Amino acid sequence: MGMQSDAIQRYIRATGASHSEVQGEMVAYAHQHEFPIIGPDAGAVLRLLARMTDAGTVFEFGSGYGYSASWFLAGGADEIVLTEIDEAELDMARSFLARAGHGDRVQYELGDALDVVGEYDGPFDLVLIDHDKPRYTDGFEEVREKVPEGGVIVADNMIRGPIDVEALSAFFADEEPLPEDASEETAGIADYVDHVRADPAFESFILPVGSGICLSTRVAPRE
Template identity: 55%
Template sequence: MDVLSEGGRRFLTATAPEHTAVQAEMAELADEWEFPIIGPDAGAVLRLLARLTDAERVFEFGSGFGYSATWFLRGGADAVICTEFDVEEAERGRELARSYGYDDAVTFEVGDAMETIDRYDGPFDVVLIDHQKSRYLDAFREVLPKLRHGDVVVADNIARGPIDFERLVDHAADGRPLPTTEADAQTHGIGTYVEAVRANDAVETAILPVGSGIAVSTRVE
């Protein structure tokens, strides 16, 4: 059952943060191309996390043309390292950053984010995991040693299909095995990620039902 009444939901929509000019342009592009951006509700959480951590450096796994990065910048982050294996998306991101004058604050690294992260030492104040769900846990394992106490990891699309939520519920409730077929890779990826961050004493995690669902973990040791 949805805990929000229709009126409550309309109120939240009406009070969501407004886009800046570049974000509005990016949101239009995303609509046109059906490209999945994090959206303003979850974006506002990224902005808040950058503000709360007084972020200097942010690392993103999967940046597209940099919409999520603009939310970190709005929260005062000094630098966002964007990763994208689609050359055209990255170039579009660079062009937008140049034309709106924030190109000194974003770096677009073209290639597999899982390789790019090896070339960057930490620490990162905030990390966004938003690439292939089947690789979320690998990304988390890569960045955990690069985080200090209080640094944050956000994983997007926790509740965005195609995911077999019944299998996830059965696994969480009764320990029934997660599916392992190729077709179920996204279900398996989200199931193993959430299980791992919940079980790991190095982090505390809350899953927030904003946007497509985000898991927010902070390093506590």
Template identity: 50%
Template sequence: MDEQLRRLLGAVAPTHDDRQSRMLDHGVAEGFPTVGPQVGGVLRLLARLTDATDVFEFGSGFGYSASWFARGMDGGRIVLTEYDDEELALAREFLDGAYGVDFVFESGDAMAAVGRYDGPFDVVLLDHEGARYAPALARVREKLEPGGVVVADNVTAGPVDAETLSVMLDTEEDPLVTRDEPWDVDTTTEGIASYLDLVRSDPALETVVLPAGEGVAVSVRVG
């Protein structure tokens, strides 16, 4: 990203509250990546714009992203999912009883956990393995009401090969999911490409990619 744009996005990003500052300190100390305040501001805004009362996260870590959703909500529920029981325990410690929101902590595979909820969800966050974004969307798509939003994190940077991703998405060939030729890329890049190809071709979804953080794809269900 252009350095001037990076500085501008950082300058207008919202500030942490005391709880989030402690969470960020933990993430930095442990080398645990977070969405950061740029993407956090997007999550808070989307929760507020949708009047969210039911949020589901595919991948929650120690609860940092959930804290941003909560700051944009007036009550309601956020379902956090995490494989690492120690991280989930930290999320409980940081969040339980905070923000006036009901936090539900699900240990294990988010793909299994989402099946235990009927929805409808107002906002869904995809922040687990990029190779599983498209299957996750398939699991949750019908649990979104019209106006519901799906946010996919890390779609332009991080483990993604951005140059290869652009080539894959610029092609005029058949959709990525039906291609026969192999792609010499890591599974995260191919997974993100498949996900972006899926949401841009779905007539029931409108999607934009925002340059906040490591890139977020925001899709709203319109049909």
């Protein structure tokens, strides 16, 4: 079983999306500094979504230094709004994305993504939620009316990251309460998944790619 899953992983990686030169540098930085980027497999899904929705504007909650944005841009998104509370990371994003030739399609917003989103009317064809796990649901609520029918909200870290996946499994599959000492990250992800699944305007599911991404497609017109 171990051997087989190793083989599958190697097979998938060897045939997966490859990095541009600048993306390769971004990955090297992530390895050196243990920075949690979404990685090439989830990145390829962002690129695919940008192509399939013929994306106009994309909005990101928590952009880091621009790795996830580089995939939306590679998929042809017209414009992307990056938000980041860490100024040094946002400066790195500016430099990486300019060198990748994407500079004129990017808005760089320093500050809390939940404040910045209020300054934009949208529409956003695609959204990535990848900031503070306990505030994912707030991010979804702030942005849901800015996403048109057919648009997709993606949220990272559903199955890996600073979360207890055993507790999430027991919560959803066995209807057990979360343990009292569950971290606020685990509670945040449980709340997010519960919340989007209950929203009748969206169809949601978790794709077990990378750290696990929840895809929520808007299937009803905006109010």
